[in-house]
Amino acid sequence: MRTRVNRPALIFGVSSILLMLLVASWASGQRTAEAQAASVGSFSGRVPLAGGIALLVTSETSTPAGLITTLKAAGCDPASLSVADDGGWDSYIAGAPAFVNAPFVAEVPGETPFAVRCAAVTPVVDVEAPPPALTSGLTLPPGELTTGPARGYGDLDGDGNVDAAMSLSHQPGGSGTFVYLHVIAGTSMPAPVLLGDRVIVERVSIAADEVAVRYLERLPGQPFAAVPTVPVTKRFTLQDGTLVPANLEASCELDDIQETGAFVFVTTPFSGARVDSGFTVEGCSRTFESNVVWTLYDRQGNVLNSGFTMGGGVDGPAPFTFSVTHSVSIQQVGRLEVFEEDASGGEGFPPPLNVIPVVLSP
Numbered sequence: 001m002r003t004r005v006n007r008p009a010l011i012f013g014v015s016s017i018l019l020m021l022l023v024a025s026w027a028s029g030q031r032t033a034e035a036q037a038a039s040v041g042s043f044s045g046r047v048p049l050a051g052g053i054a055l056l057v058t059s060e061t062s063t064p065a066g067l068i069t070t071l072k073a074a075g076c077d078p079a080s081l082s083v084a085d086d087g088g089w090d091s092y093i094a095g096a097p098a099f100v101n102a103p104f105v106a107e108v109p110g111e112t113p114f115a116v117r118c119a120a121v122t123p124v125v126d127v128e129a130p131p132p133a134l135t136s137g138l139t140l141p142p143g144e145l146t147t148g149p150a151r152g153y154g155d156l157d158g159d160g161n162v163d164a165a166m167s168l169s170h171q172p173g174g175s176g177t178f179v180y181l182h183v184i185a186g187t188s189m190p191a192p193v194l195l196g197d198r199v200i201v202e203r204v205s206i207a208a209d210e211v212a213v214r215y216l217e218r219l220p221g222q223p224f225a226a227v228p229t230v231p232v233t234k235r236f237t238l239q240d241g242t243l244v245p246a247n248l249e250a251s252c253e254l255d256d257i258q259e260t261g262a263f264v265f266v267t268t269p270f271s272g273a274r275v276d277s278g279f280t281v282e283g284c285s286r287t288f289e290s291n292v293v294w295t296l297y298d299r300q301g302n303v304l305n306s307g308f309t310m311g312g313g314v315d316g317p318a319p320f321t322f323s324v325t326h327s328v329s330i331q332q333v334g335r336l337e338v339f340e341e342d343a344s345g346g347e348g349f350p351p352p353l354n355v356i357p358v359v360l361s362p
Contacts, residue, residue: 216229
């Protein structure tokens, strides 16, 4: 027996299937277009390191998701994006629920400045039991090694990875506790640098390929039982796997200080340094006619010595160095001022001035 097919119903059914296929194809195309739009996130500017903040500019109309994808590819895990709006800031928080980011624009127009904050990266460091290689380069009797709470993170060796710096205390027994600056750069651990006996480390930081440590020490002659009160800051760079004091030539080779106008940087002595008569002063400068002026004062404000030297001028930054003699009857805290005299008569920018407290030895 033959079954009779209802032709109109068949045509309607086939048409419905074709329509469904067309709708599905259109929807797929829409999703592809939306995915492509979400991937747009081009910008110009220097992407900050982990934990940093920078102001970038979109190169074309971009979505928040696209910007985040591009930033991650550039080595920044964005914690937030912000654009200016009527004197304030609208922020997009990465990973937050949709209602939190609802006020943020769906698309950021091209040539729009936006701020990005990269999430900080904290490397895993075994602080309870430092590895045996930690004492590489040190000749120490048996004793206890512990790390202090002050520590800093950043890219010290320029390989794009996060390095760590911290204080390291060695207690060989007895009353002494010797404090070192310790650095972990990838798999490399250079020999720690001795800071002193029972000094107090306040801050450790890594920036611009330098590690800086600020700590408190005592005045010369004070007993070690006395609480350290003299602030000291030292800076080091990593060269051939060794921590070495940051030098003035390196500061004068930075490209980004070529067009900053007049300046005077003093790299030696550091704040709180103990100095004898004839101590050396080093730094980097760029001043009018290359002149760098200096004056040394005692604790009462009397001038002990003064003079001038030559640094960099119109041709660009250049290092300077000079020696300072003084005569005091007792040890005391004085100050060294290194500066440029105001050649504009007060009409230009304030001239650069460095004031360095130093401990003057008789």
